[in-house]
Amino acid sequence: MQTIPENITEFLYWFKERTEAFWNANTDVESDDFVCDDWIRGAKWIGMEETQIDEIEKKYAIRFTPDHREFLKILHTIDRKEVTRYTDFENGEEITEERPFFYNWFTDEQEIRSRLEWPYRTVLEDVKGMNGVWIKSWGKRPQSETEKEAIFTEWYKQAPTLLPLKSHRFMVSEPCQAGNPILSVWGSDIIVYGWDLRSYLLHELGDHLNMYEWVFDQEDQEWYTELPKEINDISAHNRQTAIEKHIPFWEEVILYWSSGWSSFGKRYPYPTDSSVQPIVPTYIPEEEVESEQTTIHQKRFTPFT
Template identity: 55%
Template sequence: MKLHIPEDYTEFLYWIKETTEAFWSKNPETSEDDFVCEDWAYGAKWLGMTEEEIDQTEKEFNLKFTQEHRQFLKILHAIDKKEVYTYEDDETGEVTSQESSFFYNWITDKEEIKDTMYWPYKTMLSDVKGTNRVWLKSWGNIRPKSDETKEKIFSEWFEKIPKLIPVYAHRFIVSNHNNTQNPVLSIRGSDTIVYGWNMRHYLLRELEEHLNLFDDVYDKEDEEWYPERKPEVQKIHDVEFGTAKTKSIPVIEEMILYWSSGWSSFGKENPNKVEGSLQPITKTFVAQDEDGEHNDQQKQFNSF
């Protein structure tokens, strides 16, 4: 059956609400469906905000939601369940669980959101001063030795970035009111990519498992069934990333394009001449240090 994804943004948000809540309403322990929700999501409901709550949040956090983000907050916002992550220690085998918000709740998660708003600055700066030795071309061809100088130059640059507003985990919407569309970024330090070119595009990526946007496809060679995005969904992704060559994001775009991982965000081919699907994340600009050395190693991932 052909999948109908509403083009009208408000209709789309209500479609998200209806589809996800129907998926979460089925008990994963008793459902006979092939694809069920995780235990933590069973029975979950979205918690929309009122206009008054949104207005009060803007004042409290000293920010301004875009119209697209504001509509998302009114209809969806957050759910009444915490997402549960389970970890197993490789050495001891001990299993631990951790809860986190599945989309930030601006009414109950205030302290967490305040900490998260500092995340882009903190983690990017750690890549500038630390192992990854990040240095953007607009900062000059010579990378200074002094951490104080690096931080000063970085801070002056960061101040020019449009407001980055937390949405979920390390995803942030670029709240630039001069743009007709506001992209959502996935930020892990300097390794920053466009996760969606607007909220509709982003939500289809973030919620694809909860929306069951896959078809099972049988691979004869492997003799295995694999999930594959439904054609209607893949077409939307292809259009958004395919037209990204004509799009721009003020200031932070330079950081997105600093590592090769961000190139596909803008419809660019990976610059690495390496065969195979695993591409090392490498710098696309290498500054010279004050002592004359260069450092063009691939990205080192940090725990932050």
């Protein structure tokens, strides 16, 4: 039985070995049931030196947590960009795009600076836009858009900086300790994507560990794949202990929308007798209650750029 290390350093080396072995498997010789995409075949992780991490902290005026530093030393990013291909249906052309797999702090400065601004810019868009987000700790909501922005900006300055890892996944940088969660941030719709770095990587790159097992379903008479019990047990443990965790400042935003409650292991605040659960606000400002503007509205998808 495969044992996933608990110690973060041992885990990161284990993770490096598993993923690189999967990406470097010779499919012409080996008969693995699972294979990686062509673009990542043969990829290697590129770690950083301690002095390089120190330089990055100075450059961006940030501070990495201890386990984030370990991640950067052992993994950091891979030696290539992620390649996505799709068809432009208007003209029938195939489009090829490249983007960072995990952000490369040496070369992806434009993307990293954009992502460092992403939480502020996209949450503010929900505060001032059609979703009308306003959390309780901000006090009475002003009518002026300028005042709303000023209140939000002051709050944001005090909140822990979110450091980009991959796409719109971010490490919570404060308190500067091991075990901080990783958040998935899409405007004000924020969820915990991993309660620590270990659980996050298992979640994000589970398909790259080549740990899926074939299981035969007697009732349906067909084979399907599932993750090993060990990974499911880690996820279950995280859900059980989540209610005891606290994320400074960002927790209130996570819990604003009903989509965030499951990542905290809390009871869903609305009736659960529907097969489709709406993404609705869990806090409504008193002035809206008093003015009878209390219609619970579905969060609308915002195509942030």
